[in-house]
Amino acid sequence: MATDVNDRNAVIAEQNDLVRAALADPKAFKQVNAQGIAFKLxxxxxxxxxxxxxxxxxxxxKAIAAFDAFETDDDPYxxxxxxxxxVEGTKVYFKFDYYNLTMDGGSEDPADPAQTVRVLTVMLPCEY
Structure with missing residues (x-):
């Protein structure tokens, strides 16, 4: 896996983008599976x-899948x-967390699909 912090962050970002795209695009969903990226919604x-x-x-x-207006304050890494x-007049948050394969702790390397289950949580601001 990538060793440089910026490289690792870029790999994580690409995997997150692909998982988000998979919410609305069957081709992206197939790519997620082909790359062994485990996730839960x-x-x-x-x-x-x-x-x-x-x-x-x-x-x-579709809105989460297409979103690309990330702000530095919300996405510092x-x-x-x-x-x-x-979305449809309602403010929504989405957040990725990275767990180990047994989901009893954090992933040691979120850039490595062999060690990581991504959890994408979608919530209202009042539920954060």
Whole structure:
């Protein structure tokens, strides 16, 4: 895996982008699987109520997949792992966390898919 911090951050960012793209694009989902990138998607009760139960989950997935306006304050390591956006008039946050394969602790190397399960949590700001 990449050893330079900037290289590692770039690898993590690319993997995060691919996972986000996989939410709305079957080709990206196949790439995630082909690269062995494990991930779980978690959404909070507020997201369930605001998007799933109202039939707006597809616009939410597409907005997260397409998002590219990362700000330095929200993404200081340039891993594209956190953002705030507005979807269908509702402010939403998404955040990646990196766990080891047994999900009982953090990943020792989030750039290495062989050691990492990404958890993408989608939430309302009041649930952060």
């Amino acid at each position: 978690v959404w909070t009760p507020g997201i369930n109520e605001a998007f799933l139960l109202t039939g707006k989950i597809k616009p939410l997935a 340039q891993e594209r792992d956190f953002a705030a956006l507005e």
